[in-house]
Amino acid sequence: MAETSDSMTFETMRGRLIGLAYRMLGSMADAEDAVQDTFVKWQDADRARIANPEAYLTTVCTNRCLDYLKAAHRKRVDYVGPWIPEPLQIEAGADPETDMERAQSLTTAFLLLLERLTPKERAAYLLREVFGKSYGEVSEILGLREASCRQLVSRAGRFVRSQSARATPTPEQQDIFLRAFLSAIETGSPDELADVLAASVQLRTDSGGKAAAISRVIEGQEVVNFITRAISRLWDREQIVELQINGMRGLAQLDDGKVVTAMTLGFTDEGKVDQIYIVRNPDKLERLAMPTRHDPSNGALWQ
Template sequence: MTNVSDSKVFENVRPRLMGLAYRMLGSMADAEDAVQDTFVKWQASDKASVLNAEAFLTTVCTNCCLDVLKSAHKKRVDYVGPWIPEPLQIGTETDPESDLTRAESLTTAFLLLLERLSPKERAAYLLREVFGKPYGEVAETLGISETACRQLVSRAGRHVRSPASRFVPPPDDQERMLTAFLAAVESGSVEDLGGLLADSVQFQADGGGKATAIGRVLEGPEMVGKYVARILGRLWAESRLEPGNHLQVMDINGLRGFALFNGTRAVTVLTLGYSEDGRIDRIYIVRNPEKLQRLAAPLRHDPASGAIWH
């Protein structure tokens, strides 16, 4: 291959590598680093010995992500308050209902489910169930037997199919619930919120020690409803009145959510997760400024391939 064709091959695969790395790591900055490391290793590789460029690049990227996850463990232990994946303004190229597995695999709820898995379980599950790679190829990527690979995917699947929300309602239902939720927050009405929340509802906020946020996960409609209506509602009203602040509804990780901006800088992002009966069972707020730097730049997602690109 020439240098030009080498680069072209990599650029053709880059969006899928980015989709894999972001799902693996929950951080766009870390995903970009992993993909860049993959490119460096691709440039240094013996192209004549590479039979399948995409499989080779996927293997290299996966191993880069596994290395990052090893070093990330201590950071997560020392993290201040609940950790939530970096939110991205990202929509799908097609109707999410046309490929629910991959559409769901970008939601905040699903990315948090992946946190329950070991790094190799996470990689095996994503490569097989989200990116559709054959078991043999996944096993080769991870350097394990096909039998062991099947066991990893099966074990990961049992965790991922837990009661925690992965449901993606139709866009119109998302819009309706988001509007009703915002109205209830602004009214400060616990009663209005009560009809929107599932019995399994949880609330968590990520300030990372760099912005004000509640430091524990709240559970149950009574506790969540009171906090959202009485405390979040007051804080939200105060924030809306600050000079330069404005609210913007957008697609965040494939679901409708909204962000509070100060000028062009995002300061707070809220997304929801849903139970299968369409009620709200997850409320996520991200205020850590390090996780909001990319929110203003829209990304695209192709559910058929899992690719993410600008």
Template sequence: MKTLETKTKRFEDARPQLMGLAYRMLGVVADAEDAVQDTFLKWQAADLAGIRNPEAWLVTVCTNRCLDILKSASRTRMSYVGPWIPEPLQTETISIQEEDLDRAQSLTTAFLLLLERLTPKERAAFLLREIFGKPYDEVARTLGIKEAACRQLVSRAAKSVRQDQARFAPSAEQQEAFLAAFQNALVTGTADQLGDLLAETVSLRTDGGGKATAISRVLEGPELVGKFIARVLGRLWADARIERREVNGIGGLVILDADTVVTAMTIGYTPEGTVDRIYITRNPDKLRHLTAPARHDPATGGLRFH
């Protein structure tokens, strides 16, 4: 009995980090939960005497389960209706230290979509090494490849990530300025206050998944995006209950019908503090985890659901 309790405690201690890894890998909470649960079942059946590094063992099993899930997910997403956006999370972020910025920023919608450009193994290698700080030899063993090949995977992935600016963390003041201007545009029907806050490269995409009304194409450019916000969303959300919440570690908005979240908006910023990505999720299957915050610890990358 004591051995079983010890095994369970070890797993529960590791669960937040495993969940943080699986969610970043998969972008869907249910899939991440499945990967973590499958890891737990294998852990329960494993012989501790043959496991020298329990944490590395758990990470290896969870990572490879995520890779298996990604194979089937890629086929499913080929038939997905309209743009696909990772499932948004209402988060409660513990205070961020300077050395934890990369992990904190790796939870944003913009960054999760950036990971979609990588191959599954590149994604896993990059997250394990650059976000969770695992040593190269451990990452190589997790992926079943040689260390030299692992280093190449991480280097290739890191180069792709550096070419994009999706990891920039805006200040609280910059977030407040945009959200205030956005809500002003909804009320007034004009995008005047949004003008200087939208980057020339700004894009807006909506994800309805064929289950809720959404635009099927990505809108690009400050003029088109500004008009859509002021004129279309201003009309559609005129009588809606709108709340500001932390979504994926950054200030966002949720739209509610009674107490049910029907829309979530997350935002991506440039290093200059202007907005270049707006993500609006309306697929009801992706809005279930916006009722209570997941506790995000940037020091470990862990996610703990209440």
């Protein structure tokens, strides 16, 4: 009975651990590995000495993610072209605008913003601001003094607020861009598209060297030219579907029913698109056809 109860305790926490690990690592595959490592350690632990299983599991998972981030930093040096987090198809609820506000911490733009924080800043910020842990809990999880954790969260918070990556576009603003984008690739005309792009717009493509892609970030007018001249030739309108990707509406290109390209967006506070993220690395698209449930009340992710 005790073993069954311990398994139930872990399963109750699994979604929250996956949600934390995915936000930390930007990869569902790595997140699942980190959570599996956490499960193994949980099985081997002396549960009689664990007063708070939730705190214990969160601590083990967080520190396993920090280990993964050290290894990931070395891997990124050799990564071919820009790196973009693995896209997830997040099930939409009844209220798209509310869903978007609740899923801000899953958007591609926000996950990439986290990449610019130190690993411990990232962990402290997520634990405090996304998962609602007290500073005392964050201190215990990271093994740091509470004052140090406050500094980490404060520094990370100032950086996040200074960026536009947490801008929340309305459903109408998302719809306007998607219509303009599809019109541009159908007609080759840049006029409607140019009106919805920020002057500083950037486009990056992640293929990991495993598919045809631009190996550098392009900006401004070059983005418009690329969409109207290159994407309009390469994307078959009949093979494009709209998906809810990382809490925001995006597009996927299919080939014989298989996702070969996914596009997500970043918006300015004024509702214009300033970031276009295109993922073509097949390793990152394998699970996009499988919807992921997000529980906004606790950040959990379930597939």
